[in-house]
Amino acid sequence: MRKSNLILGAIAGIFLLAGCGRLDSSTSTTTTAKNSSSGYRTTGQTSDSEYQGVIKDGKYLTSKARGVGVDQNSDNLLNLKSFESGLTQLSKNQFSTSNYIFQEGQLLSSSTIENWLARKSKNNQDGLNPEDNGQTDANKRNPIYIQQIEEQDYMKEKNGKMSLAGITIGIGMNAKDYYQKESYGATYTTDISEDKMIAEGKIAAAKVLQRLRSTSGVSADTPILIGMFKQAPNDSLVGGSFYAYTLVKNGQVISTWNNINIKSYVFPSTSSSSVPNDNDETSFESFKKQVQNFFPNLAGVTAQGQYKNKSLQGMHVNITTQFYSETEITSFTQYLAQAAKNYLPSGIPIDITVKGSDGTVQSFLSRQAKDSSYYTHVFSSY
Amino acid sequence: MRKSNLILGAIAGIFLLAGCGRLDSSTSTTTTAKNSSSGYRTTGQTSDSEYQGVIKDGKYLTSKARGVGVDQNSDNLLNLKSFESGLTQLSKNQFSTSNYIFQEGQLLSSSTIENWLARKSKNNQDGLNPEDNGQTDANKRNPIYIQQIEEQDYMKEKNGKMSLAGITIGIGMNAKDYYQKESYGATYTTDISEDKMIAEGKIAAAKVLQRLRSTSGVSADTPILIGMFKQAPNDSLVGGSFYAYTLVKNGQVISTWNNINIKSYVFPSTSSSSVPNDNDETSFESFKKQVQNFFPNLAGVTAQGQYKNKSLQGMHVNITTQFYSETEITSFTQYLAQAAKNYLPSGIPIDITVKGSDGTVQSFLSRQAKDSSYYTHVFSSY
Structure with missing residues (x-):
């Protein structure tokens, strides 16, 4: 240990x-x-x-x-x-x-x-x-x-x-x-x-x-x-x-x-602000595309990324969408764990926070730099 | 694996x-x-x-x-x-x-x-x-x-x-x-x-x-x-x-x-509603006492517990307090991991959500039934 x-x-x-x-x-x-x-x-x-x-x-x-x-x-x-x-x-x-x-x-x-x-x-x-x-x-x-x-x-x-x-x-x-x-x-x-x-x-x-x-x-x-x-x-x-x-x-x-030489950036890039490495933007866009149409109501997907020179050091991803049931949140979270693993950059710490349209945190996923898979947690209630 | x-x-x-x-x-x-x-x-x-x-x-x-x-x-x-x-x-x-x-x-x-x-x-x-x-x-x-x-x-x-x-x-x-x-x-x-x-x-x-x-x-x-x-x-x-x-x-x-025979209860007990097992209430009260005076401004500590007959099956703990800095949240979260380990019932899944006075989630801790220690996460920003 x-x-x-x-x-x-x-x-x-x-x-x-x-x-x-x-x-x-x-x-x-x-x-x-x-x-x-x-x-x-x-x-x-x-x-x-x-x-x-x-x-x-x-x-x-x-x-x-x-x-x-x-x-x-x-x-x-x-x-x-x-x-x-x-x-x-x-x-x-x-x-x-x-x-x-x-x-x-x-x-x-x-x-x-x-x-x-x-x-x-x-x-x-x-x-x-x-x-x-x-x-x-x-x-x-x-x-x-x-x-x-x-x-x-x-x-x-x-x-x-x-x-x-x-x-x-x-x-x-x-x-x-x-x-x-x-x-x-x-x-x-x-x-x-x-x-x-x-x-x-x-x-x-x-x-x-x-x-x-x-x-x-x-x-x-x-x-x-x-x-x-x-x-x-x-x-x-x-x-x-x-x-x-x-x-x-x-x-x-x-x-x-x-x-x-450390600086933070927002994903997706805008005309006035783009991240130092195009590959990261492509990865993020692929992930976003996979995620935002999962539900009939569109999900908002943004991220903060931190760069050291041109190298991405970590990401905080924020996802907002409307949920109707706990089973939807659970399924979405499992789906995200796969999509993040497949599309987001590897070898860096990433966390993903999922919020309802009212701003309440519904679930979160986190992966450390050394891990390949995500820890997941759905916020529940008795 | x-x-x-x-x-x-x-x-x-x-x-x-x-x-x-x-x-x-x-x-x-x-x-x-x-x-x-x-x-x-x-x-x-x-x-x-x-x-x-x-x-x-x-x-x-x-x-x-x-x-x-x-x-x-x-x-x-x-x-x-x-x-x-x-x-x-x-x-x-x-x-x-x-x-x-x-x-x-x-x-x-x-x-x-x-x-x-x-x-x-x-x-x-x-x-x-x-x-x-x-x-x-x-x-x-x-x-x-x-x-x-x-x-x-x-x-x-x-x-x-x-x-x-x-x-x-x-x-x-x-x-x-x-x-x-x-x-x-x-x-x-x-x-x-x-x-x-x-x-x-x-x-x-x-x-x-x-x-x-x-x-x-x-x-x-x-x-x-x-x-x-x-x-x-x-x-x-x-x-x-x-x-x-x-x-x-x-x-x-x-x-x-x-x-x-499954039912959910609120901690702390009130005059009109008390949990089926006094020991759990004592554990919770000890934990609460350790936690609520950590900062100069009092922390609110409540929990939901689920019982099968008289046996506690799991807890969701909610803590609300006012923070001024990220270092305070980090220290508080580490302190909670210790206090929860020492005072809350063992052998059941427990999660703890820490919120600021505006309702934003600041950190969370979670332990599965088989574990002795808590997974901790502080929500951060670049």
Whole structure:
């Protein structure tokens, strides 16, 4: 059992950079929750590829800035999902799931992060975004470059005591800054060039690093990983993606940035957005054609795919159709398991969620990269 | 692989009578879709414990009475779910999933079933429910005894041809008949005694059997399974349950009825409804206590349990709480896998669905009867 989990973990490792926040294991609960002498426990692990989380005095130790991300991404919550799962995946490359325990950020509070994300002003010298220059014209105003910041803590346990052994900071950068000229007025957009976004991101990252190093509880040699994320537009059907990261082992200076070529796409392709690899689009279209006419009422079939360069790393397929009976859902799910196996790309993790026309999840299918067949589940009721 | 599926099938068989419509398999897609010479195909099978369904000319062969069940159960759709999954489970005992292929009912059309379910009248001699006697008083009027009827066909394949080899009929009986004295008026209830319900059900079943035997396509020796279902009240949080069945191998006469002691309950128990076994309630309460305080905002924890006599056959657990981040959902799901393993009853199939406060499914966990640990899945997005 242990061995097969190791293999699973190794295979999962290949897809770590995919930023796919899967917790998907048909294997057993491998690690039991730990108890420490200081009122800390961990959640236990269901897969070697996931971190254990920290429980304090019987409750989950939530982030000091809990909920800030929701506010910052209210126009497109997909950005929050991508940001958080991508940040965790980035972290896994530096802080292994077997040696580190995940803790929600405890250093930066809601008010700290809110001040950092606000514009710089007389009352807010900590603002990472530029001062308001009084302009409202899209090209004359100072846009908001930095949309969100999230902290994750990576802990090590020794002699029943938990201590901070690594920090990850995600910084979400705007490529488009949406703004109103007056309260409740129309929404305008300032476009930010790629170069400008990257340059502003580097400046912000340097400041964040410096502030973090001088924060109580952070030592001079605590490794700090910083991931730079490009926010997707408000109307995007996939979230944004990480474009660069740096690991600062000690000190306050960033020496090098590493590029990340990961991006999410929507299937089917449209005239304005097509996936990097035509073969994947062909596979998806074949699958869609098999599926959408299964019932007299047409099924809607879309997907999100994540690419590393031109290589597909994983897919989330969404199917919506109207059902009249449980037997229909069961038959459809079995049919999907076959169609997905026959038509969708192999060797990558794929999950398929089937919803009724009212949005209720009816069934779901999931396959890990190493598997050929799908796990299936029909949501039932007594 | 084949062998482990057989074992899985055998174990699943123990729970066939549980009426639990699970399609839950971490194993592979065992059977490939079949092609016949007459334009028929099958859906393929994801588990030995599920039927393959019939596809005709590339489309799923839907029921001739598609959608009637939704209309008949619009006041409590849980009745439809229980009715359909229970009927399929009943059928599995007579028509094995390995020898028979499931086909949605093709003999009785929507209009036929609607006429049968209506009151008998000058224009509708086929009505199985009594004539309107003009009374509106709850105890003087003739109630609607028969609420729903569903047909399932069980097929065998020989030399590339599919033929009818068994029929299952479910008849849903009212214990309470809800009615209005005037259109859009208040709702009144006629209570129907258990004895009366059973007696009226037997009369209806005999008529249905006779009519079915004389239907074109049904031979004198086609086995007909009839299952009698007691509808749950409109305000019930679980659906109704099957209380009796009969298998008529040939001819038009029912000789014996077999009782079924299966019933669904809600956890936690209330003053007016408690589960048959106190130990299960204690287990559930312990689990609930572990779970509901995990986050600062309280989680709602309820469950449906199905009993055969005093023995719990399976549980569907529903958890609702507010999340702010994907890491919270991941940690919560891992914690649940441990808590469920430690506190919920073992040796039965259990699934747990975790929803956000807006009703969106966030994650789900599932364990088959034979397993000790849970399969977990967090719904993610790119």
